[in-house]
Amino acid sequence: MTWTITISFAGALLAALLPKDKPVLARWFALAVAVAGLALAVAGYAAGFGQGRQVFVDALWVPSMGIHFLLAADGISRVLVLLTGIASVSGILFSWNVDLRTNQFFAFYLALIGGVYGVFLSGDLFLLFVFYEIAIVPKYFLIAIWGSTRREYGAMKLALYSFVGSAMVLIGLLAAYVTAGAHSTTLAALASAGLPVSFQMWCFPLVFVGFGILAGMWPFHTWAPTGHVAAPTAASMLLAGVVMKLGAYGCLRVGIGLFPHGLDPWGVSFLGIGSWRDVFAWLAVIGIVYGALVALAQTDFKFVIGYSSVSHMGFVLLGLMTLNQIGVDGAVLQMFSHGIIAGLLFAIVGRVVYDRTHTRQFAELEPMHLSRRLPFAAWTFVFAGIASMGLPGFSGFVAELQILVGAWRANPIWTVVSGVGIVVGVAYTWRALQKAFFSDKLPTAHELEAEQHHKLPPITWPEYAGVALLGACTLIVGLYPSILLDQIEPAVKTLLAGGAQ
């Protein structure tokens, strides 16, 4: 499984060295690297059934500080590595038409993927942080060079938010290292160091918010919609699909894993809020409802999906804050599910529709009657939209159901309020669907004639392949959630038990 990191970085390096004027070569090369990564991830995942935490590499890296080069994976990591593999392959399929500096595009892309794999497999806090930073840099360039609407602004906003978050994480990390005095930065050593409760109380929110920024936590989410919209299709898919998961993963692995007592009650409560747990759960709930309501008001197709990501990531954070088995299970499952579904939605909006119509405004899409001209896009969006709404049979349903059940056990009001978010979710998805594809107005003769002259380019095979890959994943997980839950459940159990010590 660790080879996923190696081949991604090696691939990035080689892609950068490929000749600039041979985009076809760069594409196939990148696809081959990503497919190899996916194959390794699948093999590693399949081998992980029934296994607990597997340690792949453990070498002392910086002996003076006790920094280890420790790569390990438990069920949660394996699920997210699998997600990264799937997202990276589909992202390349949907950026088949990138012609500008193709080799560099894929070099940055693969570097980003390598960083993401690294974060999910790190067993050492410092190493995790290094990979986390590595992932941010290529993201900036991907958006700033290959992006669309206000790309410099979006890229800069994203980078600044990320760095602020990283700075918070870094402070927390150093403080934890010093306080623990264990002379080791491995997660296991820090978790068992017995950090004082009062220390955890202030360090936990610092780290949680630091990671939470990247997970789209309200009110620090504003980078997400602008970043998603500015990014080229593949980058939005990766942003929503895996980069936001980095934040959520950090919240879980580092925030909850290292500072479990940071969630203890303060002893005083104000308006029913008596701990950091209540604070962050409410922020998550607000994010769910706010993201959904804002998505309902958008006129730009991609912004709808951007805000829906904020709403869906709110479910992940809420699931984490339930601190019970089923809720955290649901949160991890939702990370996977949202990665797949958001990837599919961004692919349709950004690649399949925008690259053909060159507009994302509903007002301009409505008279285009895309359900007739791009039936494949329309029906794929129906499929992805239904999955995103959380209808049964798709991965989102199982994940959100578990989170709601977990939240109910923690605090029923959270469930009730987030239920409103789900209903609004149905509304904004359906609204976008009707506006973008299924307009009721019949085309005028003039429009029909214009259509004849201006035929939209046909759907290409990479698009079919990418849709098939992502669609199959959400359906398989939706119909047979045990395929992921069998690995998630024991890992979450261990993590929560470790936290309770």
Next chain:
Amino acid sequence: MNLLALPILTLLTVLPLVGAAIAIFSGRHARVVALFTTLACVLLSLVIWTCLPADGSIGLVERAAWAPSLGIEYHLGVDGLGGLMLVLSAIVTLMAVDAAQHRVHHMPGLFFGLVLTLEAGLFGSFTALNFFHWFLFWELSLIPAFFLIKLWGGPKRGSAATQFFIYTMAGSVALLLSFLAIFLSTSSKDAPGTMDFIQLAAMAANGSLAQMVTAHLGPVMPWLAIGVLAGFAVKVPLMPFHTWLPAAYAEAPSPVTMLLTGAMSKMGVYGLLRIALPIFGPQIAAMRTPLLFLAAATVVMGAWAAAAQTDLKRVLAYSSINHLGYCLLGIFALAVPASGAAASTSIGASQAAALNGVILQMFNHGITAAALFWFVSMMQSRSGGLRGINDFGGLRKPAPIFAGLMGIALFSSLGLPGLNGFVGEFLIFRGVFSLSWISATVSVLGLLVTAVVILTVIQKVFSGPVAERWAAFPDLHHGERMALAPVIGLMFLLGLVPQLIVNTINPTVLNLLAHWRF
């Protein structure tokens, strides 16, 4: 018998999905694919009907682990009720595909693909015994129905489809929330909760379910019952949740209307019998009076509203509301609170009669209503889209066979003895009169008004002087007669020999009543 060893219910559900996948990519040949698929489904459903256990219990059970931590299990099974609904869905879908002959020029592959997906949704929801599984198929039927209305409907299809979607979705959310609450209440620290209908029904019968819910969430059991009832009430529909229906039925293309009224409305009635009454029996019994009031209102107002329409499709839409109102009347009437009267044998007999009637009425209305919308679609294709009752006149002269066969279907809808519609309504009234004579008496008014409505239709469309432009109204051609003959034959057959169905469903009725506690 090794036939029983096959996962025949799964097979039946998967078959239309396979057909749908083929149909989508077979363009203008899609109808042929759909015809063969639906024909195979009819045969398979009849095989299932003959394999049902004789004691009326649930047979052909298939179970497999699915997602145990969420109480989700793959659990299928049918008794007489489910089996009859499978046969009905299969027949109605076959009729709909048959009726779609001339109407689908636009994207036929997609049309028939969606119809077959809808059929799979019907089969799945009539066989599922676990909430998650059932809910999956319940929603699966909703999505194709929405697009069938939205893409192939009449001029106001957009708003009709949206209204249909929003109403049904709101009902689904209410259902989901209720079952979520039940799942949470039945779960403990060590074991996940259950969503299994059979298990929940057993827990409801011995009272432990209500205790668990009350201990966990407080006295919310009646609210959960209302949530579940609301979900089904929209689908059937029960007044005042019916307002989506006339627009959806009128705007949908006729084959889709046949599916909506013939099969999908039965999902609601079936849900009441399989899910609501067994699990929320005491709560429904406690609300019996207001529910009976609503059911009687549905019967009477449905008929009355039908009398006020001039669009034939809307006449039939309201008349469908009226006919399903009898089912609701029978269902709510038999929920006699246990404290009110010790279960005497006379009450038991009345309950059995009413329930037999309800199930028969579900089947008969499905066949008859689907046939009637089929006739309307033929009228439309012959008259260039007209379907107002005042647009026609004297059709029996130029088209005697058409008039005769549609007349039979109309009389079946009216409830003429000797035709299928009579038996179900008779048994419902026979049961309801001794269980709640007031609501029965009020509902008789609905019977009268229905008779007036249907006779008016017959008079205005078939009798009177022949309008000049209809002098050459083409009669049924050979193919249409062949297609309609089995349906009309079935109306006579079930009217004259209702035992064909009653012999199989009566054990189920007794079995159900023996397990329900009110």
